[in-house]
Amino acid sequence: MLIYGFVFSLLERSWNPFSLTGLYLFVTMVIAYGFVGLADDIVQWAAARYWKLSSRLTVRPGNLFIIVASTAFSRVFGILPGLMFGSPEAFDIDQTALKNRRTENALLRIAAGVLFLILFAAWLPTTLTALILRVSLPEFFLVLIGGLESFLLLIFAVTVQNIFLQMLALPNTFGQALARWNKPVWAIGFLAATFLFLHTLLNPRGDLSKALASTNMLFFLITIFLFLVFTVFVWMFFLIANAVTKDPVVYPPGYPAAALAAKKPTFWIWGLLIAIVALCLCLIVIAVVVVFALQWIKPIF
Numbered sequence: 001m002l003i004y005g006f007v008f009s010l011l012e013r014s015w016n017p018f019s020l021t022g023l024y025l026f027v028t029m030v031i032a033y034g035f036v037g038l039a040d041d042i043v044q045w046a047a048a049r050y051w052k053l054s055s056r057l058t059v060r061p062g063n064l065f066i067i068v069a070s071t072a073f074s075r076v077f078g079i080l081p082g083l084m085f086g087s088p089e090a091f092d093i094d095q096t097a098l099k100n101r102r103t104e105n106a107l108l109r110i111a112a113g114v115l116f117l118i119l120f121a122a123w124l125p126t127t128l129t130a131l132i133l134r135v136s137l138p139e140f141f142l143v144l145i146g147g148l149e150s151f152l153l154l155i156f157a158v159t160v161q162n163i164f165l166q167m168l169a170l171p172n173t174f175g176q177a178l179a180r181w182n183k184p185v186w187a188i189g190f191l192a193a194t195f196l197f198l199h200t201l202l203n204p205r206g207d208l209s210k211a212l213a214s215t216n217m218l219f220f221l222i223t224i225f226l227f228l229v230f231t232v233f234v235w236m237f238f239l240i241a242n243a244v245t246k247d248p249v250v251y252p253p254g255y256p257a258a259a260l261a262a263k264k265p266t267f268w269i270w271g272l273l274i275a276i277v278a279l280c281l282c283l284i285v286i287a288v289v290v291v292f293a294l295q296w297i298k299p300i301f
Contacts, residue, residue: 001034003064007071008033024147032154036118037162040111041091047110053103054094108174115163122155157200164197226283233276240272 008029009015009022016022041057048055093107129149133142167175167190179186 001030001038004034004037005030007068010071028151028154032151032158036155036158039114039118040162040166043114044091044093044107044111047107048093051103056092058092104172105177108172108177112166112174115159115166119156119159119163122152122159126152126156160193160196160200164193167193226280229283230280233280237273237276 005026006029009017009026012025015025017026038057045055045057126149129145129152132145133149137145166173167178167186169175169179169186169190175186175190178189
């Protein structure tokens, strides 16, 4: 949670950790991105331990490196909202326990319940704070109420992001469990989560045209697109590589093994990987050129 708070605080260029404002920002990021971001994993871990299932919470160093690198990229190029690819935390549970589908679904229902509870607990009080801010009160109280409202809205936005990621129906998510149960219901929920996510992220002020005209937002969307393209290429690479690579045949004891087959050359796989990396790098260069061209053209018009 402290890593989350530190990484996201770095996105604010004027952040001073030794000031009262800087400390408030750090604590806010720790709670909003750290605690809320880990809430579903924490409750699943607690439930698994209560049910005497072997489980643990851990950190994946590779994912942590990707997170720090993507956030540093956002800081250097001034991308707002910032980019953070990956999730460092991991909820690991004994896979033999998950062979019981009821146990897996129960854990996912608990995670979904906690996320939606946090979502409404953060959003509902903002209706009251919005009314209070319209009343003539001393400046000190208005600043406190405004800070509380921004903190609640930040928690709301982070929770919306987590729900959207869960509804992508990736493995071990309640979106996947919902899709297994009823695909039309999952599709409706996914569309609702997508609309809420895009409205919260891209259009918080209610003017989508101005939001999309922002250079930072264009840079953000281009980066997301390139990341998705890279992900598809990696998926295709392993799909092709696994299709042509035969699993070793395991013979029972005493069974005469077949003669060793000649090893097929795999240089083409490395060539495919190099081509994918080169194509992704070219796309990144093109995207950067487009963004800087837009920055140069905008003042002219």
